[in-house]
Amino acid sequence: xxxxxxxxxxxxxxxxxxxxxxxxxxxxxxxxxxxxxxxxxxxxxxxxxxxxxxxxxxxxxxxxxxxxxxxxxxxxxxxxxxxxxxxxxxxxxxxxxxxxxxxxxxxxxxxxxxxxxxxxxxxxxxxxxxxxxxxxxxxxxxxxxxxxxxxxxxxxxxxxxxxxxxxxxxxxxxxxxxxxxxxxxxxxxxxxxxxxxxxxxxxxxxxxxxxxxxxxxxxxxxxxxxxxxxxxxxxxxxxxxxxxxxxxxxxxxxxxxxxxxxxxxxxxxxxxxxxxxxxxxxxxxxxxxxxxxxxxxxxxxxxx
Numbered sequence: 001x002x003x004x005x006x007x008x009x010x011x012x013x014x015x016x017x018x019x020x021x022x023x024x025x026x027x028x029x030x031x032x033x034x035x036x037x038x039x040x041x042x043x044x045x046x047x048x049x050x051x052x053x054x055x056x057x058x059x060x061x062x063x064x065x066x067x068x069x070x071x072x073x074x075x076x077x078x079x080x081x082x083x084x085x086x087x088x089x090x091x092x093x094x095x096x097x098x099x100x101x102x103x104x105x106x107x108x109x110x111x112x113x114x115x116x117x118x119x120x121x122x123x124x125x126x127x128x129x130x131x132x133x134x135x136x137x138x139x140x141x142x143x144x145x146x147x148x149x150x151x152x153x154x155x156x157x158x159x160x161x162x163x164x165x166x167x168x169x170x171x172x173x174x175x176x177x178x179x180x181x182x183x184x185x186x187x188x189x190x191x192x193x194x195x196x197x198x199x200x201x202x203x204x205x206x207x208x209x210x211x212x213x214x215x216x217x218x219x220x221x222x223x224x225x226x227x228x229x230x231x232x233x234x235x236x237x238x239x240x241x242x243x244x245x246x247x248x249x250x251x252x253x254x255x256x257x258x259x260x261x262x263x264x265x266x267x268x269x270x271x272x273x274x275x276x277x278x279x280x281x282x283x284x285x286x287x288x289x290x291x292x293x294x295x296x297x298x299x300x301x302x303x304x
Contacts, residue, residue, distance in 0.1 A: 002026065003195075004049035006034055006082070007056030011151035012096060015188035016055055023196060024050070031056075036078040037070070044085040051195055052086050053094040054079060061100070061122045065266040068121040076128030083132060087139040092198060094191060097219075099147040099179065101127045104270025109227070111276050112145075112219050119268035130219070142194055144187065144222040147273045148233070151184035152301045161234045162241055162302065165250040171238075175231035175257030179273030180223040183294035190222055194284060216283055221275035224291040231257045233295075240296055244303040 002024025007013040009030040017028050027047055034043060036056055044052065057075055058064065064071040079095060086093035100123035101116045118124045133141050150156040158181075164171055198216050228236070235255050242248055260271065277288055 002049065003051045003053060004044065004047050005029060006036070006052075006054045010055055010057075011149060011154040011156065011184040012187050013055035014153050015151060015184040016053060016191060019188035019192035020053065020195070023192060023199075036074045040078060040081045041085050044082065045089065048089060049091055050199075051092045051094065052082055053191065053195075054082055055096060057096070058122070058125065061120060061269075062266040064120065064122040064125065068125070071121055071125040072128060075122075075125035076132055079129035080132030080136070083136040083139045083141065086141070087136050091140075092195065093133065093139055093141040094195065095129065095133060095141065095143050096187070097130050097143055097145045098123070098126045099145065099270060099273035099275055101130065101145065102270050102273075104177075104272040106272055109274035109276040110221070110272075112221055112279050119270060122267060123270075140198075140217050142191075142198075142217060143219040144191065145219065145275060146182045146187060146222050147179045147275055148181045149184055149187070150181060150298065152298060153184075157181075157230070157233070158237055158295070158298060161237055162246070162248075165238050165241070165248045166246075167249055169249060169251065170254045170256065171234065171250055172256045172258045172262060173231040173234040174260045174263065175229050176259050177269065177271050177273065178227055178229055180225075180227055180275065181233050181291050181295060182223045183298065185297070186224060186288070186294055187222060190280070190284075190286070190288075193286075197284065220280040220283070221277050222280055223275045223277050223288070224294065225277065225288050226290045226292070227274050228291065229257075231255065233291075236292060237295055237299065240299045241302070244299055246299070246303055 003026045005028045008028035058071040101118050102110050103117040118127050150158040
């Protein structure tokens with residue numbers, strides 16, 4: 001077995017099945033095949049993968065406030081089990097984390113080595129997963145922190161906004177929280193490139209510095225270029241959909257900017273979710289596209 005994928009039926013996992021398939025034999029496990037609340041070592045060792053990719057997670061941010069132990073088991077303890085199994089097998093371990101490991105108080109985009117300070121049970125559980133990986137001696141790993149993930153498949157902000165725009169005259173969207181919408185498609189494609197590079201099958205592009213594969217291991221911020229607010233994201237999404245002929249009830253200019261306090265929630269969110277992707281671009285020799293590029297692709301798929 002070359003690649004063992006957890007979370008195969010989620011937004012990111014679904015795209016990973018496509019992106020990773022050309023790299024070798026792939027076993028894609030959903031919740032029915034791999035329950036992260038149960039022990040995982042025997043399952044992983046039996047498959048003996050060369051690469052373990054974990055796209056599974058507890059993502060119910062508000063619900064995690066009332067069941068923090070479950071969030072910690074899935075996002076923290078289970079990730080540690082995967083890392084230990086990866087080290088035992090000498091496999092590469094790929095894992096996804098989040099902007100929620102930061103408190104959002106910084107005025108500029110977060111760097112990879114900035115201090116973490118999660119505000120919520122969900123954020124603490126995701127940070128616990130990162131910490132568990134780092135604590136395993138000999139675990140070759142890639143941790144990709146990302147933000148505001150969306151895809152054509154699954155439930156997400158983009159689908160919610162378009163659904164409301166089809167049925168409502170006016171919308172209110174938060175305008176004082178900053179971040180970068182990230183498509184699951186981009187996450188999957190960059191993951192496949194990184195795995196390919198580390199396995200030594202792909203030459204680096206001319207602009208990439210000469211590095212040993214081992215120097216590519218570590219934690220990265222994987223988001224598109226640029227930044228916006230939830231309001232800016234929603235406005236661009238709706239106007240792009242309108243330009244593609246998608247029938248909308250909301251009128252042009254009828255998306256009102258409001259503060260985050262308008263929508264109180266059990267879990268606190270970081271007001272600044274911007275992540276600097278410079279290290280990833282430097283190490284892999286990439287130029288990540290502006291966030292609008294994949295939002296347009298999302299709309300094209302919806303319209304089609």
